[in-house]
Amino acid sequence: MSVGSGVVDSTGWVSSAPRAERARQVADVIRHQITSGAFDGVLPDELALGRRLGASRNAVREALGLLRAEGLVERRRGVGTLVVRPKYGHGLDRLAGLAEALEGYGEVVNEVRSAGVAAAPPAIAARLGLAPGTEVVHLERLRRLAGVPLSLDTTYLTADIGLPLLDADLAGRDLFALIEETCGRRLGRADVVVHAVTAGPDTATLLEIPAGTAVFALERLTHLDDGRPVDAESIHVCADRLTLRATLHRGPA
Amino acid sequence: MSVGSGVVDSTGWVSSAPRAERARQVADVIRHQITSGAFDGVLPDELALGRRLGASRNAVREALGLLRAEGLVERRRGVGTLVVRPKYGHGLDRLAGLAEALEGYGEVVNEVRSAGVAAAPPAIAARLGLAPGTEVVHLERLRRLAGVPLSLDTTYLTADIGLPLLDADLAGRDLFALIEETCGRRLGRADVVVHAVTAGPDTATLLEIPAGTAVFALERLTHLDDGRPVDAESIHVCADRLTLRATLHRGPA
Numbered sequence: 424m425s426v427g428s429g430v431v432d433s434t435g436w437v438s439s440a441p442r443a444e445r446a447r448q449v450a451d452v453i454r455h456q457i458t459s460g461a462f463d464g465v466l467p468d469e470l471a472l473g474r475r476l477g478a479s480r481n482a483v484r485e486a487l488g489l490l491r492a493e494g495l496v497e498r499r500r501g502v503g504t505l506v507v508r509p510k511y512g513h514g515l516d517r518l519a520g521l522a523e524a525l526e527g528y529g530e531v532v533n534e535v536r537s538a539g540v541a542a543a544p545p546a547i548a549a550r551l552g553l554a555p556g557t558e559v560v561h562l563e564r565l566r567r568l569a570g571v572p573l574s575l576d577t578t579y580l581t582a583d584i585g586l587p588l589l590d591a592d593l594a595g596r597d598l599f600a601l602i603e604e605t606c607g608r609r610l611g612r613a614d615v616v617v618h619a620v621t622a623g624p625d626t627a628t629l630l631e632i633p634a635g636t637a638v639f640a641l642e643r644l645t646h647l648d649d650g651r652p653v654d655a656e657s658i659h660v661c662a663d664r665l666t667l668r669a670t671l672h673r674g675p676a
Numbered sequence: 677m678s679v680g681s682g683v684v685d686s687t688g689w690v691s692s693a694p695r696a697e698r699a700r701q702v703a704d705v706i707r708h709q710i711t712s713g714a715f716d717g718v719l720p721d722e723l724a725l726g727r728r729l730g731a732s733r734n735a736v737r738e739a740l741g742l743l744r745a746e747g748l749v750e751r752r753r754g755v756g757t758l759v760v761r762p763k764y765g766h767g768l769d770r771l772a773g774l775a776e777a778l779e780g781y782g783e784v785v786n787e788v789r790s791a792g793v794a795a796a797p798p799a800i801a802a803r804l805g806l807a808p809g810t811e812v813v814h815l816e817r818l819r820r821l822a823g824v825p826l827s828l829d830t831t832y833l834t835a836d837i838g839l840p841l842l843d844a845d846l847a848g849r850d851l852f853a854l855i856e857e858t859c860g861r862r863l864g865r866a867d868v869v870v871h872a873v874t875a876g877p878d879t880a881t882l883l884e885i886p887a888g889t890a891v892f893a894l895e896r897l898t899h900l901d902d903g904r905p906v907d908a909e910s911i912h913v914c915a916d917r918l919t920l921r922a923t924l925h926r927g928p929a
Contacts, residue, residue, distance in 0.1 A: 443878035448830055450876070451910035452799045455895050458869060477797035477808075489876045512869065515768055518924035544730035546705045555730075577701055599926075610926040616711060616765065617922075619872035619890040619915035623703070623742045625696035637872040637890040642708050648926070657704035662872035669870075669922065671771035673852075673863040673901070 446485030449478045453486055457495060458510045458666055466496065466504040494636055494663045508571065508664050515669040518613045518645070520597025521566055521574065529569035535593045537563040540586070547579045550644055550655040560585025564593065565629055572630045574660040584653045599645070602654070611648035617641055617667065626659050637662050699738030702731045706739055710748060711763045711919055719749065719757040747889055747916045761824065761917050768922040771866045771898070773850025774819055774827065782822035788846045790816040793839070800832045803897055803908045813838025817846065818882055825883045827913040837906045852898070855907070864901035870894050870920065879912050890915050 453476070456462065466472060466487075473483045487504055490496045496504050513524050522531035538561075545555040553559070562578040562585075578598065580588065587605045588598070603609055618640040627634040638659050645654040706729070709715065719725060719740075726736045740757055743749045749757050766777050775784035791814075798808040806812070815831040815838075831851065833841065840858045841851070856862055871893040880887040891912050898907040 441878070443876070447876060447878045448910070451830060451893070451895075452797065454871065454873075454893065455803075455869075455910070456799055458871070458895075476799055477795070492876065493873045495873075515870075515922045515924065518926045542730070544705065546709055546729055550708075577704060612926070613924045615922045615924060616708075617768075617870070617920040618707065618711070619892050620707075620746045620748075621874065621888070621890045623696075623700060623745065625694070625700045635874070635888060637874045639872050640704070640707065642704075642711075657701070657708070667870040667920075669768045669868045671768065671866045671868060673771045673865070 442481070442485060445478070445482045446489060449476055449482045449486035450489040452476055453483075453490060454493075454495065457490075457506055458512075462506060464506050465502070466506070468503060494632065510664060510666055511568070512666050512668040513660075515615070515667050518599070518610060520599040521568075522597045523600065525568060531573070531597075532567050532570075533594050534565040534567070535562070536565055537561065538589055538593060540582075541579075543579065547655055551579065551581055551652050553581065558582045560589065562588075562593065562598075568664070571664070572632075572661060573664055574658055575626060575629050577657045579655045581651075581653045584647075598654070606647075609648045611646045611650060613643050613645040615641060615643045619662070622659070630659065630661050632661060632663065639665070639667065695734070695738060698731070698735045699742060702729055702735045702739035703742040705729055706736075706743060707746075707748065710743075710759055711765075715759060717759050718755070719759070721756060747885065763917060763919055764821070765919050765921040766913075768868070768920050771852070771863060773852040774821075775850045776853065778821060784826070784850075785820050785823075786847050787818040787820065788815065789818055790814065791842055791846060793835075794832075796832065800908055804832065804834055804905050806834065811835045813842065815841075815846065815851075821917070824917070825885075825914060826917055827911055828879060828882050830910045832908045834904075834906045837900075851907070859900075862901045864899045864903060866896050866898040866907075868894060868896045872915070875912070883912065883914050885914060885916065892918070892920065 469480045469483045473480050487496060494507060497507050498504050511525055511528055525531060540558055541561040542556045543553055543559040548555045548557055559582060560580040564576045565572060566574045566576060584602055584606055588601055591601050599610055619637055620640045621635050622632060622638045624634050639662050641658040641660060643656045644652050646652050722733045722736045726733050740749060747760060750760050751757050764778055764781055778784060793811055794814040795809045796806055796812040801808045801810055812835060813833040817829045818825060819827045819829060837855055837859055841854055844854050844858060852863055872890055873893045874888050875885060875891045877887050892915050894911040894913060896909045897905050899905050
């Protein structure tokens with residue numbers, strides 16, 4: 424086994440580590456504390472944070488620099504270091520719409536940027552199990568929580584599911600709830616693939632974040648409870664506002 | 677309900693959308709096709725891709741530009757557009773180590789950058805349910821798949837679990853398997869929080885990616901099957917190599 428130097432000082436940080444590395448480790452812990460709600464919008468000053476984390480003031484200062492670059496905190500003169508936006512957790516344990524998952528945090532309002540009928544491009548048709556060119560319903564929604572953009576959702580629905588929704592309250596309701604109410608069936612499973620990407624100029628403008636900010640790009644294919652895929656989505660989620668959470672179980676190999 | 681212009685042309689893309697927006701939508705579809713293995717390392721040329729996606733050559737060209745900026749593809753003269761690195765899926769359905777999850781894709785080798793005993797910083801102690809300053813085992817491992825960096829893992833283990841591991845094959849084995857073998861108990865659940873962040877200079881250097889590339893930052897707290905937390909980790913994962921996958925079920929509200 425090859426083991427690194429591994430000299431750990433009494434504060435629990437690896438003292439042989441270069442400064443940049445220690446800053447990263449301290450940033451990891453502060454990020455965790457922010458998202459677990461340890462601070463009420465304002466961080467303690469560098470000295471107090473250092474005591475709490477068992478880290479030097481220099482390490483704390485550099486860690487805060489990394490978190491500022493992530494867009495998680497900002498320094499405001501005379502006030503200190505602020506958490507820019509509260510981060511909400513979206514569970515990956517159960518299939519839920521955004522408004523449903525964030526109930527109690529504020530109102531989710533959808534700006535419907537596009538809603539209409541389209542011929543399914545071959546790649547979309549394949550995901551929905553349709554012949555290329557089959558008529559589908561295309562939606563694009565910019566979703567805000569308490570007025571601030573949270574995600575940009577591009578959705579393709581099979582015609583039988585999607586057409587009745589064009590007259591529904593797409594601005595005020597989750598698509599999942601609308602689908603279940605309108606077609607009278609329950610949704611079943613969704614296959615989700617999560618990417619982390621940097622926001623391109625268009626995504627950044629719509630989500631009101633600087634271009635180059637990290638966002639989640641989710642691909643989600645949702646099925647009715649009989650297993651038929653009806654809803655293929657690409658979703659860009661502001662990663663500075665939302666974390667994805669899951670409880671995993673070890674279970675059998 | 678406020679509905680956008682919603683004019684959709686015969687190819688299924690919203691023709692009223694600005695070019696940047698259409699490029700983003702086409703990029704979403706190409707990204708999905710790449711990660712679902714539709715291409716064997718080389719993408720079709722722009723015209724063929726356009727036919728496949730029902731999009732104009734201009735839209736395809738701009739979409740490929742976005743995917744190049746994400747680090748997902750690169751253009752090579754005389755060859756075409758290549759997928760830079762294959763993307764592997766890591767399931768979020770079950771608690772598994774990296775080597776276990778990627779079995780069959782290549783050998784996972786861990787560069788152990790640090791392994792030693794430390795006094796738990798207060799924030800770490802709180803996660804592990806220990807008094808601040810309690811002795812814990814600190815590990816830092818850079819994990820490679822087939823030689824290429826995949827993740828950077830910072831781990832704190834309770835002393836009873838961690839101390840016996842300092843003599844184990846940390847370079848060649850998953851921590852989860854080692855823990856279960858060494859302590860003779862099964863792991864139970866892990867609570868995982870996933871962030872998307874841009875890589876700082878230190879993380880970028882270690883993971884051999886450009887600074888500013890989007891990476892996953894995972895916080896994972898793993899418990900033994902009796903519910904005791906024993907393993908608190910911060911993990912930075914190359915998002916250009918790994919996606920996170922989950923199957924969600926609708927279930928009861």
